[in-house]
Amino acid sequence: MSEFDAIFVGAGHNSLACAAHLALKGWKTGIFERSATIGGAVQTREFTLTGFRHDFGAMNLSLFAGSAFHRKYANELNRQGLEFAPVADCFASAFPDGRWFGVSNDLEKTAGRMAAFSAADAATWRGLVAAFPAEAEHLFRLLGSPMSARALAGTAWNLWRKKGMSGALDTGRLLLSSPRAWLEENFESPYVRATLATWGMHLDFAPDIAGGAVFPYLESMANQSFGMVLGKGGADTIIRALSGMVTSAGGTIVTGAEVAEITVSGGKATGVRLASGEMHIATKAVIAGVAPKALTGKLLPNGSGDAGFDSAMQKFSHAPGTMMIHLALDDLPDWRAGAELRQFAYVHLSPSLDAMSRTYQQAMAGLLPDEPVLVVGQPTAIDPTRAPEGKHVLWVQVRMLPAEILGDAAGKIAPAHWDKVKDNYVERVLDIIESYAPGLRNKILGRAVFSPIDLERENPNLVGGDQVCGSHHLAQNFLFRPVRGFAGWNTPVGNLHLTGAATWPGAGTGAASGYMLAQQLGGR
Numbered sequence: 001m002s003e004f005d006a007i008f009v010g011a012g013h014n015s016l017a018c019a020a021h022l023a024l025k026g027w028k029t030g031i032f033e034r035s036a037t038i039g040g041a042v043q044t045r046e047f048t049l050t051g052f053r054h055d056f057g058a059m060n061l062s063l064f065a066g067s068a069f070h071r072k073y074a075n076e077l078n079r080q081g082l083e084f085a086p087v088a089d090c091f092a093s094a095f096p097d098g099r100w101f102g103v104s105n106d107l108e109k110t111a112g113r114m115a116a117f118s119a120a121d122a123a124t125w126r127g128l129v130a131a132f133p134a135e136a137e138h139l140f141r142l143l144g145s146p147m148s149a150r151a152l153a154g155t156a157w158n159l160w161r162k163k164g165m166s167g168a169l170d171t172g173r174l175l176l177s178s179p180r181a182w183l184e185e186n187f188e189s190p191y192v193r194a195t196l197a198t199w200g201m202h203l204d205f206a207p208d209i210a211g212g213a214v215f216p217y218l219e220s221m222a223n224q225s226f227g228m229v230l231g232k233g234g235a236d237t238i239i240r241a242l243s244g245m246v247t248s249a250g251g252t253i254v255t256g257a258e259v260a261e262i263t264v265s266g267g268k269a270t271g272v273r274l275a276s277g278e279m280h281i282a283t284k285a286v287i288a289g290v291a292p293k294a295l296t297g298k299l300l301p302n303g304s305g306d307a308g309f310d311s312a313m314q315k316f317s318h319a320p321g322t323m324m325i326h327l328a329l330d331d332l333p334d335w336r337a338g339a340e341l342r343q344f345a346y347v348h349l350s351p352s353l354d355a356m357s358r359t360y361q362q363a364m365a366g367l368l369p370d371e372p373v374l375v376v377g378q379p380t381a382i383d384p385t386r387a388p389e390g391k392h393v394l395w396v397q398v399r400m401l402p403a404e405i406l407g408d409a410a411g412k413i414a415p416a417h418w419d420k421v422k423d424n425y426v427e428r429v430l431d432i433i434e435s436y437a438p439g440l441r442n443k444i445l446g447r448a449v450f451s452p453i454d455l456e457r458e459n460p461n462l463v464g465g466d467q468v469c470g471s472h473h474l475a476q477n478f479l480f481r482p483v484r485g486f487a488g489w490n491t492p493v494g495n496l497h498l499t500g501a502a503t504w505p506g507a508g509t510g511a512a513s514g515y516m517l518a519q520q521l522g523g524r
C-alpha cells in the first residue's frame with residue numbers, strides 16, 4: 001500500500017497533464033493504468049509490420065499544440081522530447097466525379113481551389129479568414145474556461161464589449177447552428193459544403209444536428225490560419241513527453257493496474273483498490289479519467305450518495321462508433337482526382353451533406369452504413385519517419401457505425417457481433433477507397449483492424465467504439481457535460497473528480513479538462 005496526494009484512474013492524456021501540473025506543484029501523484037501502454041486514445045504502435053508506426057486513435061495533434069497546457073509547459077515538454085510535424089496541406093475531399101477540393105495553410109492556394117468551384121465562395125472564405133482572429137478570441141476563451149456561471153458571464157461580457165449586441169448574438173447563433181445551416185448560409189458550392197461539413201462527422205455532428213456548425217467552422221479556419229500538426233514519429237510524442245514530466249517531478253505511473261474500486265469513507269474518496277486487490281491511499285484527490293457509466297456503475301459500488309447524479313451518469317449518452325483500419329503500404333494511394341491529394345494529411349471521402357446525414361441516421365438505427373464516411377489519414381506524407389524508407393502507413397477512420405449491428409443498409413451483411421462482421425465490412429471500406437484510388441489493394445503489405453468493439457476492448461472509455469467518449473450534442477455539452485450540476489469536474493463524493501473526454505470541454509487532444517482541473521486543485 002502506498003500513500004499519494006492524488007491518485008489517477010487511467011493514464012489518458014488529460015490525466016497525465018493534470019498529474020504533471022500537480023507534480024510540479026509538489027503533489028505526490030500516482031497514476032494507475034489498466035493497459036500495458038499509457039496514453040489511452042493517443043498511442044502509436046507497430047500494429048502491422050516492424051518499422052510501421054500507426055497512431056491507434058488520435059493522429060491530429062493541433063489541439064494539443066494550441067492548448068493552454070502547451071503554452072505554459074512548452075519548455076518542459078520539449079525537454080522531454082516533444083516534437084511536432086507541421087502540416088501545410090491539411091484536409092481535402094475527393095469526390096466520385098473525379099474532382100477534389102482541399103484546404104492548405106496558404107490562403108492563395110485554398111482560395112484559388114475554391115474559386116474553381118465558386119468565385120463567391122472564395123470571396124466569402126477570404127472574409128471569414130480575415131474575421132477569424134476576432135471571432136476565435138471569444139470561441140477559444142469559451143472552450144478554454146471552466147464551465148461555471150462566473151466564467152460564462154466573463155466570456156459573455158467580453159464578447160458584448162468587443163462585438164456589441166448584434167455581434168454577440170451572431171456568435172451565439174453560430175454556436176447553436178447545425179453544420180448545414182451555417183454552410184448553406186455561407187457557401188453555394190456543394191463540394192465546398194461537403195468538404196467542410198465532414199469535420200462535424202469527426203464528432204457526432206451530422207449536417208442537421210444543432211450545435212455542430214462551430215466544429216467545421218473552427219477546424220477549417222484554424223487549419224487555414226495555422227495549419228495542422230502531427231506528432232513527429234507518432235502521436236505518442238505527447239504521451240512520452242507528458243509521462244516524462246510526471247516521473248521527473250517524482251510522480252509514479254503503474255501500467256497493467258486496473259482500478260476496480262474507488263474507496264470512500266465519510267463521503268470522501270480515500271483511495272483505490274486495484275483488481276489485484278492492492279490498495280492505495282489518496283489524501284487529497286482521486287481523479288478518474290473514465291467514462292461516466294463506469295464511474296457510478298462500477299468504481300463506486302455503493303453509488304455516489306446522490307441518486308440524481310448516479311441516475312444521470314447511467315443515462316450518459318454515447319455517440320456512434322468508429323472502426324479503425326491501419327494499413328502498411330508500399331506506396332501512398334493514387335488518387336484518381338489528382339496526385340496533389342497524396343500530400344494531404346487527411347483525405348475525406350464523404351460526397352455530400354445528404355450522404356453524411358444518411359450515414360449518421362443508419363448508424364443510429366443500428367444499420368451498417370452502405371457508404372460510411374471515411375477519413376483517410378496519410379501521416380507518412382508529412383512524417384516519413386513512421387515507416388521504412390519509401391513505404392507508408394494509412395490511417396483509415398470509418399465513421400459512423402453502430403455498436404450493436406441490427407442490419408445492413410446495403411442488405412448484404414447479416415446482422416451479427418462485430419467479431420463476425422468486421423472482416424466483411426473492411427472489404428466494403430476498401431472497395432470505397434479503391435473507387436477513389438484504384439490499385440490500393442495491390443499496395444497493402446499488412447493490415448490491422450479495430451472494430452468499434454475492439455476499440456472499447458483496448459480502452460473502456462471508447463464505449464461501443466465511441467471515439468469522443470460521449471455525444472457532444474447541446475443537451476450533453478457546456479453546462480451539461482457530463483451531467484447538469486457537475487460540469488466543474490466535481491462529483492457528489494468529496495475529493496473525487498472526473499476528467500477526460502466525457503467532461504467539459506469534451507474530446508480531443510487539448511488536455512483542457514485535465515489542465516483546468518489541475519489548476520483548480522493546485523493553483524496556477
Ligand SMILES: Cc1cc2nc3c(=O)[nH]c(=O)nc-3n(C[C@H](O)[C@H](O)[C@H](O)COP(=O)(O)OP(=O)(O)OC[C@H]3O[C@@H](n4cnc5c(N)ncnc54)[C@H](O)[C@@H]3O)c2cc1C
Nearest residue numbers: 010012014034040041057058059060259500501507508509
Ligand atoms: C480512433 C480515434 C481517433 C481520434 N482522432 C483524434 C484526432 O485526430 N485528434 C484529436 O484531437 N482527437 C482525436 N481523438 C479523440 C482523442 O484522442 C480523445 O478524446 C482523447 O485522447 C481522450 O483522452 P482522455 O484523457 O479522456 O483519456 P483516454 O484517452 O480515453 O484514456 C483513458 C485511459 O484510462 C484507462 N482506464 C479506463 N478505466 C480504467 C480503470 N478502471 N483502471 C485503470 N485504467 C483505466 C484506459 O485504459 C485509458 O488508457 C480520437 C479518438 C479515437 C478513439
